Amino acid sequence: MAGKLLEVNGLKVRFATEDGVVRAVDGVDFELERGKVLGIVGESGSGKSVTAMTLLGLTRDKNTRFEGEVLYRDQDLLSLPESRLREVRGNEIAMIFQDPMTSLNPVYTVGDQIVEAITTHEQASKSEAKRRAVELLRQVGIPNPQVRVDDYPHQFSGGMRQRAMIAMALSCNPDVLIADEPTTALDVTIQAQILELLDRLRADFDSAVILITHDLGVVAEVADDIVVMYAGRIVERGSKRQLFYDPQHPYTWGLLGSIPRLDRPKPERLHSIEGTPPSLINLPEGCKFRPRCPHAFEKCIEEPELKNRVDSPGHLDRCWLSVEDKRRLRETTIAGEARVA
Amino acid sequence: MTTFIIRRLIGMVFVLFAVSLLVYVVFILVPGGDPAERMAGKNPTPDNIQNIREKWGFDKPFYVQYGLMMQKAWNGLMPGQHSQYDILRSFDTRQNVVAEIKKGVPATFSLCVGAGLIWLFFGILVGVIAAVTAGGVSDRLITTLALVGISMPVFWLGIVLRYFLAEKHQIFPDGGYVPLTQDPWQWFYHLLLPWFCLAVLFIGFYGRVLRSNMLDSMNEDYVRTAKSKGLSSRAVLKRHVLRNSLIPIVTLFGLDFAAVLGGGAILTETVFDLKGVGWYAAQSVGGLDLPPIMGVTLYGAFFIVLFSAVVDFFYAYLDPRVRPT
Numbered sequence: 001m002a003g004k005l006l007e008v009n010g011l012k013v014r015f016a017t018e019d020g021v022v023r024a025v026d027g028v029d030f031e032l033e034r035g036k037v038l039g040i041v042g043e044s045g046s047g048k049s050v051t052a053m054t055l056l057g058l059t060r061d062k063n064t065r066f067e068g069e070v071l072y073r074d075q076d077l078l079s080l081p082e083s084r085l086r087e088v089r090g091n092e093i094a095m096i097f098q099d100p101m102t103s104l105n106p107v108y109t110v111g112d113q114i115v116e117a118i119t120t121h122e123q124a125s126k127s128e129a130k131r132r133a134v135e136l137l138r139q140v141g142i143p144n145p146q147v148r149v150d151d152y153p154h155q156f157s158g159g160m161r162q163r164a165m166i167a168m169a170l171s172c173n174p175d176v177l178i179a180d181e182p183t184t185a186l187d188v189t190i191q192a193q194i195l196e197l198l199d200r201l202r203a204d205f206d207s208a209v210i211l212i213t214h215d216l217g218v219v220a221e222v223a224d225d226i227v228v229m230y231a232g233r234i235v236e237r238g239s240k241r242q243l244f245y246d247p248q249h250p251y252t253w254g255l256l257g258s259i260p261r262l263d264r265p266k267p268e269r270l271h272s273i274e275g276t277p278p279s280l281i282n283l284p285e286g287c288k289f290r291p292r293c294p295h296a297f298e299k300c301i302e303e304p305e306l307k308n309r310v311d312s313p314g315h316l317d318r319c320w321l322s323v324e325d326k327r328r329l330r331e332t333t334i335a336g337e338a339r340v341a
Numbered sequence: 342m343t344t345f346i347i348r349r350l351i352g353m354v355f356v357l358f359a360v361s362l363l364v365y366v367v368f369i370l371v372p373g374g375d376p377a378e379r380m381a382g383k384n385p386t387p388d389n390i391q392n393i394r395e396k397w398g399f400d401k402p403f404y405v406q407y408g409l410m411m412q413k414a415w416n417g418l419m420p421g422q423h424s425q426y427d428i429l430r431s432f433d434t435r436q437n438v439v440a441e442i443k444k445g446v447p448a449t450f451s452l453c454v455g456a457g458l459i460w461l462f463f464g465i466l467v468g469v470i471a472a473v474t475a476g477g478v479s480d481r482l483i484t485t486l487a488l489v490g491i492s493m494p495v496f497w498l499g500i501v502l503r504y505f506l507a508e509k510h511q512i513f514p515d516g517g518y519v520p521l522t523q524d525p526w527q528w529f530y531h532l533l534l535p536w537f538c539l540a541v542l543f544i545g546f547y548g549r550v551l552r553s554n555m556l557d558s559m560n561e562d563y564v565r566t567a568k569s570k571g572l573s574s575r576a577v578l579k580r581h582v583l584r585n586s587l588i589p590i591v592t593l594f595g596l597d598f599a600a601v602l603g604g605g606a607i608l609t610e611t612v613f614d615l616k617g618v619g620w621y622a623a624q625s626v627g628g629l630d631l632p633p634i635m636g637v638t639l640y641g642a643f644f645i646v647l648f649s650a651v652v653d654f655f656y657a658y659l660d661p662r663v664r665p666t
Contacts (some may be wrong), residue, residue: 056569082574090571097562097569105563105581106662107588117570162612199585253344 005208006032006055006093010068011078012056013047013232017063020281026232027068031224031305032176037202037209039219039240041255042229043276048212048244051229052178055210056095057085061206072176074257075133091121094169098181100161104153110137110164111149117171136167139204159190166197170205177202178210183218187246195221217259220244228252231278231288234306238315248317248326249292250333257334271335287318295321295329349650353643361635365407368631375399376432397426414439414636429632438636442618445604448518449617452526452609453601456536461542461594466546468551469583475556475620483548490545491620497569499538499612516614535613540604543597547590554586571658588659590651599648603641644658 013025025047032038040048053226054079055070072093072204075083105114114133118124124132130149137145140163153161162182169177179198200224202209211223219226219240225241228236228251236248236249239335247253257271275292278284284291287300293300299320306318321328377394378385394400397407409453414427429438464632471483507515513534519527521647557565568574604618611623618637625633657664 058565058568086571086573088571089569095569097564097566100513103564103566105567107585107660111660113566116567116572120571120576154662165566167567 003034004031005034005072008051008055008068010072011051011054012061012065012067013050014065015061015063016065017077018209022280023283024280025054026225028229028232030227030234030237032174032208032210035202035206036224036255037211037222038198038212039223040212041214041216041219041226042230043214043273043277045231045280046229047199047232047280048229048231049180050232052095052180052210052212055176055178056089056093057082058095087121089266090117090174091172091175091263093176093178094171094172094174095178096162096165096182099185100158100165101185103165106153109150109152109162111151111155114149114164114168114171117168121172122202132171133167136171136287137164139170139201140164140167141193142167158186158310159193161184162190162194163197166194166201170201170207171215172329173205174207176210177207180212181214182211184213186296191218192221198222215259216244216255228255230317231283233288234316234318235289236317236319237306238312238317242310242312242315246310246312246315246327247330247334248315248323249289249319250295250321250330251289252317253330253333254292273331287320293327294333297321345654346650349646349653351648353646356646357639358641361411361639362407364635364638365403365410365631368634369403371629380432403533410635413632417636422559431630431633433628433630435638438632439552439631441621442636442640445616445618445621447520447617448615449604449610450604451518451521451532451604452539452615452617453530453598456539456543456596456601457598459536460540460547463540463544464539464547465551465587465590467548468555469550469578471552472555472559472582473578475552480552484552485625487545487548490541491519491549493541495538495542495608496612498541499609502534503612515608516612518615518617523638535609535615536659538638539601539609539614547554547593550592550593551586555582556587558582560588589658591655591659595648595655596645599644600641602648603644604637606640 011028013335015022031179101142111133134145290296290300304318365606381389406523432654507513521528567577604622607619610617610619622637
């Protein structure tokens, strides 16, 4: 069954802090289809995690302001009362987090924590829930699950804990699985296993996945569509093909240049994007990437809107450069030769 | 489990030995500590003093004296008849030290168990309320009151309470202890003020510790996980925040409780005329009377060692990461 499962329109999240208002997310739109994987990519502080946590209302606080809407099954999750939102959390939209070492409570067994997720949403007896927990652990590839279910998190390795987190997230058959940097804290070999697992489970459970990462290499493996975020907004959006073969935004080029690739000549040094992401309290005027962009020109003092600028439908970006200029300039950027003057 | 207990028992013997030796050595070094001169009365002849010295064994080398004293303390603990000089006795009053401590135990236990329950209950309550309303009015009120409670000296609070509530307005009895077996209501009534007085400090302290523990826990990743599972905020608070924040409180409680049980509530017992172990300790220290000091110290050390073992046991129960595998 295809079709829109989740739709985010004009999402803005602001935190009032003592230093000023932090514009963590500043106008984000995307949609998610059933059975698809959406990758959200960006540096630390680009607003990707805040976006994901906001979908579940985990950023709700008296100092937080929201705008826009998050439509899921004809209801706006942003304005849904907490008690109703709780029924969605874990049940219809589940989330796994970056650090499996600290995301499980050390004083309860892994099984107890999965059982807790099941019994929160379903009328299941303890023993029935536990049987399901064992089955889930088996599905995510924990060996000897009927024994390991009674282990405590510290008896699991990092990769196993992330598998357990995934098992917990899948326990109520969610429609949407949000994975926030699920592989960042893991070894490279384990990363590949976890990604493979996510992809397989997406098919088995018919869930849609939002995969949040700073690593384009990770989304390259599993994502269908990709959103690139910078300073709380989307700078480029498109299918995986569009983004990898015809990237339009200089920030995307920077990200592409910062991963080693086998299909390109080995660069002298791996490229890094100069500078640091802007403060979300005092954002630069115009294009937010301008201060770090090697190709910025006069026009960039105005902020470009996110729209389709190439002859490929569904591929949106936020950059004033002409398509010809982009195609001409990007090879050198990706290869790491252009620098901010 | 068995090895744990055996290890602890052996450790306990060593600790008690070290503590007693330390007390003994300190006493020898303190000036004016010669017991024979003090026992001889106001105008003794040298013969008197010499006589006492020999009779009580004060002329023997100090390690022999120490050994004798430990032997006597042991005799005092054991049932059965012992002769006059075979039991640990006060130099001042010649009373059997072990018997005196035993006499004080009901008052001390009544005071400490009641106060302990009160401070544990209210400490947790106050801490939870403050943490949940962090930054709000009730949090600020509680935090300030807790600071006041911690800062108030027990002897001052005790005397003020006695003056206003027992003497000026005779709402409460003016000190003293009534055994539970004699009259339960009077027992309770007499202990209310001392309980409150002893608990205030700990309530403030525990409340503040728990509040900051809980605020730390609330930012833990596993709390975010619990929320993302769809648990109600009450369940998150109870099962994930409070459960994990209480672990350090257990440690604190075990050691504080052992300390007051072991005669540490000296001020409260003295202010309220509760003739418990703490009061006895205060009397003996005032009189530089070694045998009771030794007795009370060993009694206190026993509880400290016992409860630190109990704390370790509970700790392992509460936190699976420290369980031996």
